[in-house]
Amino acid sequence: MRAIVYGYFTDELDLLNAVKELQNKGIRIADVRTPFPVHGLDAALKLRRSHLPKVAFVGGLIGGTLGLFFQVWVFTKGWPLNFGGKPFLSLPSFIPVTFELTVLIAAFSMGIAFLLRSNLGPGSIPDILDEEVTDDHFQIILSEKNNNLSETELVEALAATGALDVKHVNAEK
Amino acid sequence: MEKQNIPDAVPFKFGKKLKTWLGIAAAVGLIALLWGVFIAQLPASRIWANLWLNALMFLFLGLGALFFWTVNTLGESTWQINIQRIMESMGLTIPFAILFFVIAFPGLKHLFEWTHTEHLDEILQKKTAYLNMPFWLIRFVSYFALWTFFAFYLRKISVKNDFEPRDNFLKKLRSTSGWFIVIFAITSSTSAWDWLMSIDGHWFSTLYGWYIFSGMFVASISVIILISVAFKRFNIMPNINSEHLHDLGKYLFGFSIFWAYLWISQYLLIWYGNIPEETIYYVERVDNFNTLFYVNMTVNFLFPFLALMTRGAKRQPLYLSVIAIVVLIGHYIDLYLAIMPGAVGHEQAAIGLLEIGLPFFYLAAFLLLFLVFFEKAKPVPENHPYFIESSDYENI
Amino acid sequence: MSEENKYWHILEEFEPIKDARLPNGREEVVSPVSRRNFLKVLGLGTASAALIASCTKKPVEKAIPYFIKPEEITPGKAAYYASSYFNQNEFCNVLVKVRDNRPIKLEPNPKSAITPNGTSGRVQASVLDVYNINRFQGPQKEGAPIDWESADNKIVEQLRELANAGRPIVLITPTIISPSTKKLIAEFAETFGAEWQQYDAIPMDGYREANKRVFGTDALPEYHFEKADCIVSVGCDFLGTWLSPVEFSAQYASRRDLHKENPDLHKHYQIEAGMSLTGSNADIRIRADRSEYGKILAYIYNSLATQKGFPAIASDIPAPAVAAELDNVVADLAASEGNSLVICGDNNPDYQVIVNGINQVLKNIGKTVGFERTYNHFRGTEKWKDTLLNAEPGAVIVWDANPVYNHPESDKIKAAIQKAPLSVAISSLPDETSELCHYVFPSPGYLECWDDAEYKKGVVSVMQPTLHKLFDSRQAQESLLKWMGNETAWREYIKSHWVSNYFQLQNEQTNTDRFWVEILRNGELTGKVEPTSVSFDETELGKAFRSIATEKPAQGFTIELTENINIGTGHGPLNPWLQECPDPVTRIAWDNYASIAPSTARELGIINGDIIRTGNLTIPAFVQPGQAAKTISIAVGYGRTAGVPQELVTGVNAYQLAKLDNGFRQFCADGFNIEKTGEHEDMALVQGHQSMEGRPIVREATLDEWKKDPAAGNEMHEKVEHHHTTLYKEHEYKGHKWGMAIDLNKCTGCSACVLACNTENNIPVVGKKEVKRAHEMHWIRIDRYYNGEEENPEVVRQPVMCQHCDNAPCENVCPVAATNHSSEGLNQMAYNRCIGTRYCNNNCPYKVRRFNWLDYTGSDAIPNNRYDPANLTLDLPRMRHNPDVTVRAKGVIEKCSFCVQRIQEKKLTAKSEGRPLQDGELQPACQQACPSDAIVFGDLNDPNSKVSQMMKDPRNYHLLEELHTLPSVGYLTKIRNKS
């Protein structure tokens, strides 16, 4: 039974200040929810850069390589056919398909990785604390779990940053 | 961000030491040329072709920079404003290219088969309405007149704003840039036909002008990168930050891909059609300039593509400048491949002292002129309305 | 049976087929023909089961294999029977290719003395006639079915009554060249006191008359084009429709075979009004109005006579421009005295007299004009209708003739036949005449018949049935025998006639039965003949000149009636293949039209397809370059309506414009004007653009140029070969590498190849509407271009089929790999794999690929979508399909395969016999049919093959070779003799 404390701001500048303030106090922030990606928030929260580009790179590499090798195999080993006198290994012809497969696999591996990593997807039920987060609330969520402070201390700390409507709930799990 | 927070650029002084270095570089080039002419007694066509090649390369650096500046101006982009004066000054070297072209004029007969009007074959005869000396010269003069005009006029608008900012500054800059782009869009292609494609007089490719343009653009970006990195390193322009390099890196990356895209578009279509009147161009290069043919692709596409893929690579000055140097050499090779097979032929073409040494002369000349012009104005256009935006942004 | 001939089976040897196999399994009969009967005879072989299985409805419930295999049927293997084709001006000795008891293709009989090289297009198409669903299904009386016996009884009874009553009995036939039949008819005539009249739709009685006058014999001489150095033809379409075109094409081509050993060409002048096929092949074509022919002949005669020291005869002089050109003609003729040939295509005996005079002056008689093996056809005269029209005949028996349709006095004839108490039509197809007759006796097609023929004197040939009769029909001869009460089988009748008349002509066989078998195997026998002796009557010349002098000057426009090479005198319309095959000159299919000169068209503001009225015809106009200004040319043979299904009714009947002149039917008349109706209808024109646009498509040179440089006109070839570069190496072809060479100098454009290809490759007929939309399906087409001024252009032709390019732009782009290159250099199509993107078609620079736009063949899975205006997908016509060639479904691309099925077949044969394939053994259908030997196919990897030799000829080039498509087809430049 860990308590969760949250409050919101209606302006992202306030949010950024609050984040800094809380961090200066050594309070760990469980999550920040915003209606749009707030510029500078990643840095303020000291989030590590995402690994998604690497996933895309690997996906693209796999897609491209398999695509190319499949074509090469088909034309040289699978069933080499003479098309209009073109060489069996007609590499320039393989460029488009290789490219498309690279992009396709890269994009989708990254998209899927994004959903998996963020635990998003069809049927995913989010723990929404404030519906206005998708409108104009910039919400900070603090958790007892990763802070040594008590619930009230957290509430106070959050309220001190100017957060509105600071509430707390006891998370069931 | 406020203007005060941007590190001030120090007005540049063209020092003696630098001049000496440039002098030495020029001397190396001259010696290579003299060696080639008198000592090695290289075939005339090879000498002329090299002069032609270097003149083009010299022109391309300035022309590409001018294009870069104007196109960014039109796109209302702002990041480049910090390094705008570099591009402006590069653009001002354009008229001096005339000199280098004219030096090579006596060798035109060696370069262009169509100048041999006394025995033109059937196909070249069909082209005489376009490929004839008087018209060619008229075009030559017009290109330079137009480019020079715009380079100097735009520079004038830009510099004037440093002293007497006007409300209509942006409007004027943009509309002039617009006119330049229109003219450039046409002349970049036609000049490429005139000066490069007509070397292989029988051959034709509709894409050729754009292909040459893309190579020129990439070469020019490399030089901008190199100068930016150097100016930052020597504290001439401390206002250049890694965001600017990142963007320049992206341009280098993106347009290397674009160049490769055009290269492959042209090659693939000709390879696919396999019609002799077209393939002859590539057959000559694949058969007789085999190594360079593949080096070209590797150095100009594969290398920058792989080296610049990561974010870090684009932000690291030293790393970026190494890539820029390689790509610059790469585009020299690209141009070499465009000229030599047709003008010199594989029997006589080679890469020797001349080819390696001569560019130093042109490079020195280019830098000298560039620095002279750069010295003449403030290193950054402080009164540009978007100036602050240019320093206050971030690449995601 | 001798070893060498073992493929030429003879039905005779194995008769009768045991009716041993016949299940009751089949219940459903789809077509109007009883297929059950057909198959009963055929036997239910596995091959035919496969055939039936391909039909939309599956009638076979149980397929039962032969348990006694008939010896002459090897499933999957064709048998060949020697036979002959004869119709009007077309005679060919043929081999009938029979698969599973179905004749499917006609091929030239190489043993023939007359037509060993090839056939005409009409012969190729005739195989379809057998499977014509419109044929009479059984005997009829006044439109109602009747059985043979009662019909026979009634007729014999009536004939006897009429004979006793002294009413004339007339038997009208076209010219009959069958010696046995002639004998039979004579007997018949004697029995019933009947009168036999021969009638030709387009007669040549004027020729016979002239020969009788001048030479004292009415024989039609043989013409030796192969011996003529200079041919002057005045309006005579000898390569297309005149007298014996297949034979003449071969002779003509033999003098156009230009190579080092044969460095000379003949020189062919054509003087004509309308652009004929022959005219379009001429070295020099002189345009002259039809009404000038007489003056022209007179002028030539007089000029020659003067030169050769004969008296000139006063005559009018043709137009000065023409006369100037004629002087060259005369000079050339004079120079090749004895080796020249002058002919005229007009049935006017006066003209022919002058022609004879010219040939006499040129000492051609006995040389290029021979009286040894004279022609037996064209016996018809205008006398045929004397009794019919004037003597109130009691009985009229019309056998295969259709005067109601094709005689200008159609109305009178109609009335006369209707008036006769007894009229009998013996015909296989309904026509305008049979419509009027009381009785209709269906006769079988020639592939179902026994018959013989003596086309040229002393050359006798046989016809034998290659399938059992499809319908309840009976040969006319059998009817005659029956009526005469003669119980002899007609086959026996022929055999005995042969044994008694021709057995002694040969000395190889001593046994008469062996002799007969041997005859059936070879199809032809050539006996020795003595030349007819000829005299020369000069006085006739004078008469002729005087007669010409009385000709009134032509008023208004002259209409000349021509014969279309495919449609002929009117048999064609019922054959959709022939209808769809475009005219080689105008390239219009499915229609006749009035050809008018460009200048006339401009004057009157007429464009192609404008409907005009001339005489009493309402007909679309066609602007024909080279047409004489005052002459309108219209083809006869169209406008057949009686018994013709609506879809096949095309054009208008122009026979009514023929005129009778001194008892001779003339196919031209003057005094017409042209009236615009304001209507317009596009014709099925397959080639809309007439000029090569200066492109090196057909390359040509003159003989003089060629003599100086054998690569004359073909300079580009060497240049292109020299500049060939490639970004990838060419594939290597080990083993065979097939190629084709086409000699443009020999190709006359007769279209036999087109029709042969049609037959061989099961090419669908799409109908006029589709042809108009450029949806025609022919795999080979004969392009025709005009050069020079429109008033009298030079014509070049080029047969174009898939070029089987080694660097084929079409193969590259097929996404599903449905078309690719075989290891023997064939550009092959996998129809099953094709999804019909038509990308290949777009990319083909030769535009030789064809797409199945609609369900032309009935072979796709979707019901109720068939588009088959010619009804060729009904079960009966489908029997004609070549089972070796896939019938293509809707949505599939198809094209020339170099007859890959033939390649495979011959390769297999050679392999099973353990020998290499011989050069020339393997012939695609087009080459085989070509009477001029213009097409040569073979192995390019064999340096000695004829095709390799031709490819090395400096005249050889490839079409669009500058594209580096590396075609496997080569063309040899056309060389014109203009010296």
Add this chain to the structure above:
Amino acid sequence: MMHVSPVREPLINGEKSYKDITKDVVAPVRAKPGKLWFVGLGISAIVMLIGFAMIGYTIWFGIGTWGVNRTIGWGWSITNFVWWVGIGHAGTFISAILLLFRQKWRTSINRAAEAMTIFAVMCAGLFPLIHMGRLPLGFFILPYPNTRELWVNFNSPLLWDVFAITTYLLVSLLFWYMGLIPDLGTIRDRMKTLWKKKVYNFLSFGWKGSARHWQRHESMSLILAGLAAPLVLSVHTIVSFDFATSVIPGWHTTIFPPYFVSGAIFSGFAMVLTLMIVTRRALNLKEYITVGHVESMNKIIIATGSIVGIAYITELFMAWYSGVEYERYAFMNRALGPYAWAYWIMMTCNVISPQLLWFKKLRRNLAFTFVLSIFINIGMWFERFVIVVTSLHRDYLPSSWAMYKPTWVEVAIYMGTFGLFFTLFFIFIRVFPVIALAEVKSVARSSARKFLGKPIKKQSSEKQ
């Protein structure tokens, strides 16, 4: 916050707070559709059904129901294909390439443009399918293992097309949908009824606006943009290969790839303008899609239009310069032959008319822009028609020259794709947010004419 120069034109007109933005954009989704919408949807659906019926007719009876023939194997079908694909280039160009170039004005239009892209590509994709003679066997085009071990021909540009169009459609869909997720979350939270909430939650993949998700989302968007940018180029490049790889004069020319791409963007932007000018009015989004946006798009139109113009002239010149008679003839024939009217319509609409946009007044005139955008798409349609038909109808051998005229079946199918397109678009504007909410909000502070920040209340803490 990044600095934005005050001289820049605001991207959002009016005084807006974040809440206003949400309200404005979500309004069409929440509101009951009006009569006009039903009429529009109804007409579109009927036209679509007629089109589908004609497709059925074509499949049943064969391609012979069209006007194509032995010489011109591709007529309207491929013309329409290329045209629709071209239109389908704007969306991804806007969201990918303009993102890379940091053009902020893209945020107001990228969502709708992307949707339009996807619908256009769907319309486009129909044509290569139905132009097949044997559509039921169309799956042959996929390299699937089969008993004959026969694969596909990787040399064929049509096969490349299969890969390119599929990839483009899928990646565009991915890009679009990934961008939609947060906005669908917004809609979910604005919905009152439970089932709607559930549906939108399902659609939004359970979006909750977490900073980490936003960070990954942004990172992904950037990389997707990086992938989509060359993809956009590649798609029309490969479409151009359909023509340029052949040897047919007028088709085989190296400039095709970049010229097609540029033409595609040209026509795509025109279509975006056509739609946006109407949509902004119908959905009351004038303050988000401003005249400034229209002007920016007009600038792209003039740039791409001029590139296309230069390409036309280059082609024309090079045809002459090549000295190849076939090339020369092909272009002479375009300009002066029987289809010259099509060529001059193309020239007028594509090259001459956009030049009017050099005038700022016209660039900012909505009525003019609307008319021009339609002109441009007419011109671009004719460009493809000219390429497909006039090149084929007179190629190498004059004997095979022919003319082409579409049948009513082809016309109806083309109209049917409009029906499909608008049906989807009508549904789209009522179901999904037409403007990328989150993205607009992220630039609102810096680029709105006047941004209304809520006053910050001090220390209010209520316990639950």
